[in-house]
Amino acid sequence: MIGLLGATGAVGRTAAQRIAAYDLGPLRVGGRNLTSATALAASLAAPAQAIRVDLNDPAELAAFCEGCRIVVNCAGPTYQVLDTVARAAFAAGADYVDIGGELAAKDALTSGDVAGDQTAVFSAGVMPGLSGLLPRLLAKERPLRRLDVYVGGAAVFTPLSAVDALLTRGPKFGVPMAAWRDGRVVPNTLTPLHQVRLPGFPVPVHAWPYLTTEAQTLAADTGAHEVRSYNVFVSNRLPEALAAVWADADDTGPAALAPHADTVVRASLQDNADFGAFYVMLFTARPGPDGLPGPTRVLITAVDSYALSGVVMALATRAVLSGSVPPGVHLAAEVLDPDATAAALRDDPLVDDLTVV
Known part of the structure; x- marks a missing residue:
């Protein structure tokens, strides 16, 4: 059973x-x-x-x-x-x-x-999960000079998923604006990318650097020299909504964050109304100095995350x-x-x- x-x-x-x-x-x-x-x-x-x-x-x-x-x-x-x-x-x-x-x-x-x-x-x-699994297709039996991870799109948040998103702060989840370089987390080294065109994404997007713990493990397991990981949004509504809740909440616990979930849900609904529903995972690799052959891009697209x-x-x-x-x-x-x-x-x-x- x-x-x-x-x-x-x-x-x-x-x-x-x-x-x-x-x-x-x-x-x-x-x-x-x-x-x-x-x-x-x-x-x-x-x-x-x-x-x-x-x-x-x-x-x-x-x-x-x-x-x-x-x-x-x-x-x-x-x-x-x-x-x-x-x-x-x-x-x-x-x-x-x-x-x-x-x-x-x-x-x-x-x-x-x-x-x-x-x-x-x-x-x-999908994230975490596929976001840390599929990039390994690019690193089989060869070290990479750089691995970039872009995940996101226009997905509608439910109240429960909004609270989970609001809770993704702290050492067990990741480090914003950080990259992985030479075997360690390097904080405050990346900046957001605004209105960029990325393969697989149907519209220009905003990519916010967030080095998840999953990406850190991926970097360590694959031996990549550098890993950059981005959460991708179709507008600045969701990043701004998340930032506003984090700034206004009394603390970072579920009880304090749950009443603010509607702010995140509304932002996602507005994005969905403007851009429709789509979800994209893009992983790109730059080979290491040995130049061993292998794939350099994994792309997966779907409507419903x-x-x-x-x-x-x-x-x-x-x-x-x-x-x-x-x-x-x-x-x-x-x-x-x-x-x-x-x-x-x-x-x-x-x-x-x-x-x-």
Whole structure:
């Protein structure tokens, strides 16, 4: 049995459809709205049962996980979930895949006693997730002089995703305006790029430097001399909205930031109204001094970043169930196979284009 939480959300629905299509086994889909979960279960191309479950109720969560081979969590927000569902899955003898989590959840899960023969994969979405995985296609068996990461577009934020975005500050998430050079983070070395034309982006965009912890790990793992990572926006509305909330909030905790989520949501809706919906991930490489041959660009485009995250969740689930992910607690970008992931994404109808050249 494959347990899928948050199944009726923007990410979970696609994850459920792909898991069913991959013929990985029967599903147990859970959510707070039993009517919606039941309708989804009936629509899937695999046997599925619907269960009402509240992640904040330990008894309901334990009952949901019981009997599952793997628990797949598409519910949020990340700052509330952390390692709660992962621990419930491990207690039931199940493996685990999560759309979020990042270092905070990984560290929380590994801080106590966890089963040594079980597997957990966090951050199995687009960013973090694909943003740290696909660039590895450019660095196979050769050091790079420079690697640039551009991720973003015109995606509508939900209130929960807005709060998660507002919480992406601090050492566990990244360093603004920083680059990676010669094996270390160099702060205050980059500036925003305004109204630039980038391959794959249909309009001129604004690219704000933000060296995520995922990008730092990518740099260390690949041996790249320099890594620059940018969050890309179609206007300055979202960067300005985020900055305004960070300046006005009493502190950086969820309780202080949550009331300001509407500011971020409204900015994203305005961008969507002006530019439509699109999501682009562009990775460019400059070879090292040895000049070894290899690709220099990876480009993936899609309409819906949430649905694309659902595809990644299903691929991570398939990888864990197939045994290609070793036991332990991992981040998706560090443990999934980039070639296999790219091949699967290239064939998925939700991906408009994926090229490696």
